[in-house]
Amino acid sequence: MKIKHKKRINTYVPVSSMSDIAFLLLIFIMLLSLINNRKEIKIDYPEAKKPEVTQKDKNFEIYIDKEGFIYYSGKIIDFEDIENILVETINKNPDTRVHVIADRDCKYKNVDSVLNILKLFQHRLVSLVAKEIK
Numbered sequence: 001m002k003i004k005h006k007k008r009i010n011t012y013v014p015v016s017s018m019s020d021i022a023f024l025l026l027i028f029i030m031l032l033s034l035i036n037n038r039k040e041i042k043i044d045y046p047e048a049k050k051p052e053v054t055q056k057d058k059n060f061e062i063y064i065d066k067e068g069f070i071y072y073s074g075k076i077i078d079f080e081d082i083e084n085i086l087v088e089t090i091n092k093n094p095d096t097r098v099h100v101i102a103d104r105d106c107k108y109k110n111v112d113s114v115l116n117i118l119k120l121f122q123h124r125l126v127s128l129v130a131k132e133i134k
Contacts, residue, residue, distance in 0.1 A: 041071050046104040048130040059099045060089050066103040068110040083117055090123055101129040 041063045062082065063071035070077055072085060089096050098118060102111045111128075118126055 041065055041074070043101055043103050046102070046128075046130045047133045049133050052127075054097060054127050058093075059097050060086070061099045061101055062114055064100070064102040064106050064110050064114065066105040068106055070110075070114065079113065079117065082114070083120075086117065086121060086123070090121060095125065097125045097127060098123060099127050099129050 043063060043065065061072075065071070070079075070082060072082065077085070086098075100111060100114055115126070
């Protein structure tokens with residue numbers, strides 16, 4: 001018994017559409033990488049008539065919102081964590097300037113607790129951040 005085989009038709013894969021898909025994927029990845037994943041903390045800055053301007057390459061910034069939560073690098077942290085992070089940072093670079101950025105409506109006891117931690121380490125390069133009254 002002889003079986004006849006049908007001739008196969010060569011399949012054609014359109015290569016030009018592959019480059020379009022690769023280009024669209026590249027654009028998608030580039031757009032995703034541009035999205036800033038940093039969590040912004042809503043702070044209503046206190047005001048000062050003549051604030052002193054301090055500039056430094058790297059500042060250690062501690063945010064305190066009006067509910068009294070303490071943030072570092074966009075994450076809520078507690079007092080033990082802030083102490084550990086401060087010890088590491090100050091030991092690496094004793095000239096690190098600490099910026100305490102507190103909401104104008106937060107209770108002073110929350111700011112004072114952070115300042116007491118800095119007093120405990122005897123760190124004197126501390127700035128309370130405010131915006132200038134115009």
